[in-house]
Amino acid sequence: MRRPTIIDVAREAGVSKSTVSLVLQESPAVRSQTREAVRAVMASLGYVYNRNAANLRSSKIGLIGLVINDLRNPFFAEFATSLQMALAARGYATVISNTDEDAGLQAQVVASMIEHGVTAVVISPAFGQEEATFAPLKAAGLPVLQVLRKVDAGAFPFAAPDYRRGGLLAAEHLVERGARRIAFVGGLEGRAVTVERMAGYLSCLAAHGLTPLVLPGRASRAFGREAARRLASDHPDVDAAICFNDLVALGLLSGCAELGRKVGPEFRVVGFDDIEECAQSFPALTSVHCDIAGFGAEVAATVLAWLEDGTLPLPEVHTPVRLIVRASSGGVE
Amino acid sequence: MRRPTIIDVAREAGVSKSTVSLVLQESPAVRSQTREAVRAVMASLGYVYNRNAANLRSSKIGLIGLVINDLRNPFFAEFATSLQMALAARGYATVISNTDEDAGLQAQVVASMIEHGVTAVVISPAFGQEEATFAPLKAAGLPVLQVLRKVDAGAFPFAAPDYRRGGLLAAEHLVERGARRIAFVGGLEGRAVTVERMAGYLSCLAAHGLTPLVLPGRASRAFGREAARRLASDHPDVDAAICFNDLVALGLLSGCAELGRKVGPEFRVVGFDDIEECAQSFPALTSVHCDIAGFGAEVAATVLAWLEDGTLPLPEVHTPVRLIVRASSGGVE
DNA sequence: CAACATTATTGGAACGGTCCAAATCTGACA
DNA sequence: TGTCAGATTTGGACCGTTCCAATAATGTTG
Structure with missing residues (x-):
């Protein structure tokens, strides 16, 4: 048969x-x-x-590799999904691999993708062992787009939402609403994304003569919950928090609910990414909207333009972000 | 070069x-x-x-297709991720496609996967147009595993957590705790998954002489929130709710918080799937634990056994579930 | 050291398409 | 009716591997 x-x-x-x-x-x-x-x-x-047979003679395989550091995080899941669907709409299939932040595993899956003959790779990289992943990609001469986090500056074109501006918008919003002791919660220290997201916060506080307070930690709900306890016990004067991402913020909301601490004008919370859940939580979460679905579609367009018309992407792109004000920061005035 | x-x-x-x-x-x-x-x-x-060249001669391409109806839903994202990682650990790459419940799109991506020479397909299908998707798969003679939802009985082996038993466990738990007016919230009418999840609930209520109340609806947080309002206004006598899935339940919790309605012994809520967030919400959500990560790994093992040793899977498998009791249903006694 | 078994290595035909130069077919026009 | 340009169609080499039968190298033994 x-x-x-x-x-x-x-x-x-x-x-x-x-x-x-x-x-x-x-x-x-x-x-x-x-x-x-x-x-x-x-x-x-x-x-x-039979695309494999066809590909043997002329490389038009229509397979794109997508490497994601944490596919269980709704932010990345949304990105992966919208990118994959935009590619599918243009007839491309997508090989997706989650790395769970494991650089060794990442090098392995990238090698596997190259063997399978992907025509381009989009990667939201894990931190560490950059060479093991990037050298083979370079050697293969494939179009590679680094997205969402920059671990290897200059090696490949990079695109992400404008994290720095997001942090600034969030901080300015809180200051404007009257917050005076604003904490930055979550995000692992020293990592590019954390540094970027925190930069706007730091500069805004400096501009207003306010003292920053940073509680670094994993970007998880669990850490957000723990942070709620720590803030309540160790830093009762803190009247607002900017979270590294929405998961931390939602965990923080949950922790506050547990402690009976009211979130809103009394204690303002802002998240980052604006995942779908923000509008459904109680109180609804103010967040930096990155339009990650749109970003995914844009990345797809960039890759396809590179592949089909040879249009080289800009070396570095920061897509616009905006703050969506909801009840958790005191709501729309 | x-x-x-x-x-x-x-x-x-x-x-x-x-x-x-x-x-x-x-x-x-x-x-x-x-x-x-x-x-x-x-x-x-x-x-x-070059796997493509190798595949031309002997089909050992090591590419597996995964079709998911809603990759943005954490339940499916978790499943996809754990399956993909288990496959990667055995050297297989995974082409993933989200269909957003669009049967037409599903037929298209499945065709694309076949062209790409996937050696097996795992599919959590969308409802409708079964033939357009399943006929080509049948024609290609590929090993196909239908998971999580059964739309085409008998065509391909099927595996899912034991939804029926999950519904039963949830209902029994609530009755045992003293609930007398138990609603079933969310899930689109007539669909196999809804029917299964509701069956245990219905039989338990019948056994105890209780009257069921069903509020069908989309499996989303937004619907859960709306259901909270509807329950409070139209059915104030309802003292417990079993939700179609955790998203609905979490939306319901959020809606209750908004209405100032306390969830716990006064109004018990149970979710379904036990996604990670259940343990982090406030109050923590009692849910039917499906061990979806373990399920993903098991599906991977089943597919690989089929592929590598020719072990045919059982025509229908229901993996065990258990109820994780947390505060939202009154907590551990 | 001949005879044979065993172990290593090799040439060449697939696999299912693409691509190109060459062959064939048309219809229009002188 | 012969000629020719343009429109169609075609044979065969080629892409990078696997597989098999055949050959070559090596070791063993009486």
């Missing part, structure tokens, strides 16, 4: 395999009558195109 | 391409000295295995 090949189709249709190939490629050279006849035979035989 | 092939390696190492091929396949037939020499040349030339 072998899959029929173009040769079977050709025999059945009474033409040569070259003609069948031309039909497959929608070549205008074949007579429409012939085209229809061949198409009919294909349908009746249940012919399926 | 062409990628080197086994022929280049062979020439450089002074052996035939067949020998290089044998080295690649870890054949015990090659002398270890030769093997080392060949390996050294590969490394120095930066040789990368």
Whole structure:
């Protein structure tokens, strides 16, 4: 029960395999009558195109690799999903790999993707062992787009939302609302994303002569909950918090609910990323909107332009962000 | 700057391409000295295995297709991630496609996967147009595993957590705790998953002479929130709710918080799936634990056993579930 | 050291497409 | 009706691997 090949189709249709190939490629050279006849035979035989065979001769495989550091995080899941769907709409398939922040695993899955002949790679990298991942990509000469986090400056074009500005918007909003002791909660120290997201916060506080307070930690709900306790016990004077991301912020909300601490004008909380849940939580979470779905679609467009028209992407892109004000920071005035 | 092939390696190492091929396949037939020499040349030339070419001759491509109806839902994201990682650990790459419940899109991505030569497909299908998706899979003669939702009984082996039993456990727990007016919230009417999850609930209520109350709806946080309002206004006598899934339940918690309605012994809420967030919400959410990560790993093992040893999966598998009792249903007694 | 078993290695035909130069077919026009 | 340009179609080499039968190298033994 072998899959029929173009040769079977050709025999059945009474033409040569070259003609069948031309039909497959929608070549205008074949007579429409012939085209229809061949198409009919294909349908009746249940012919399926074999991309691997085609790729052997001319690399047009239409497979794109997507490497994600944490696919269970809704922010990355949303990004991966919107990117994958935008690619699918243009006929590309996507090999997705989660690395769980494991640089060794990342190097392995990237190697596997190269073996499978992906035509481009989009990667939100884990930290550490940059060479093990990036050297093979460089050697393969593939178009590679580094997104969401920059671990290897200059090696490959980079795109992400404008984290720095997001942090600034959040801090300015809180100061404007009257907060005077603003903490920055979550985010592992020293990492590029943390540094960026914190930079706007720090500069805003400096500009207003306020003292920063940083509680670094994992970007998880669990840490957010713990932070709520720590803030209440160790820093009761803190009247607002900017969280590294929404998971931390939502954990913080949950922790406050548990402690009976009211969130709103009394204690303002701002998240980062604006995942879908922000609008559904109670109180609804003010957050820096990164339009990650739009960002995913934009990344897809960038990759496809690179692949199909040879348009090189800009070395570094920061997409605009905006603050969505909801009840957790005191609401719209 | 062409990628080197086994022929280049062979020439450089002074052996035939067949020998290089044998080295690649870890054949015990090659002398270890030769093997080392060949390996050294590969490394120095930066040789990368071309799976497409290999696949042309013998189908061992190591690519598995995964089709998911809603990848943004944490439940499915967790499943996809754990399955993908288990496959990666065994050297397989995974092409993932989200369909957003669109059967037409699903048929399209499945066709694309077949073209790409996936060796097996795992699918959590969208509802509708079963033939468009399943007929090509059948025609391709691929191993296909239907998971999490059954839309096409009998066509392909099916595996899912034991939803029916989960519903039963949840209902029994609530009755035991003294709830007398128990609602079932969320889930689209008539769909297999809804029917299954509701069946245990209905039979338990019937056994205790209680009247069921069903509020069907989308499986989203937004619907859960709305349900909180509807329950409070239209059905004030309801003292407990079993939700179609955790998203609905978490939305319900959020809606109750907004209404100032206390969740716990006064109004018990149970979710379904036990996503990570359940333990972090306030109050912590009692939920039917499906061990979706373990389920993903198990599905991976099933597929690989099918592929590698020819072990046929059982036509229908229901993995065990258990109820995790937390504060939202009154907590551990 | 001949004879044979065993172990290593090899050439060449697949696999299913693409691509190109060459062959064939058309219809228009002199 | 012969000629020719343009439109169609075609044969065959090629892409990078696997696989198999055949050959070559090596070791063992009487």
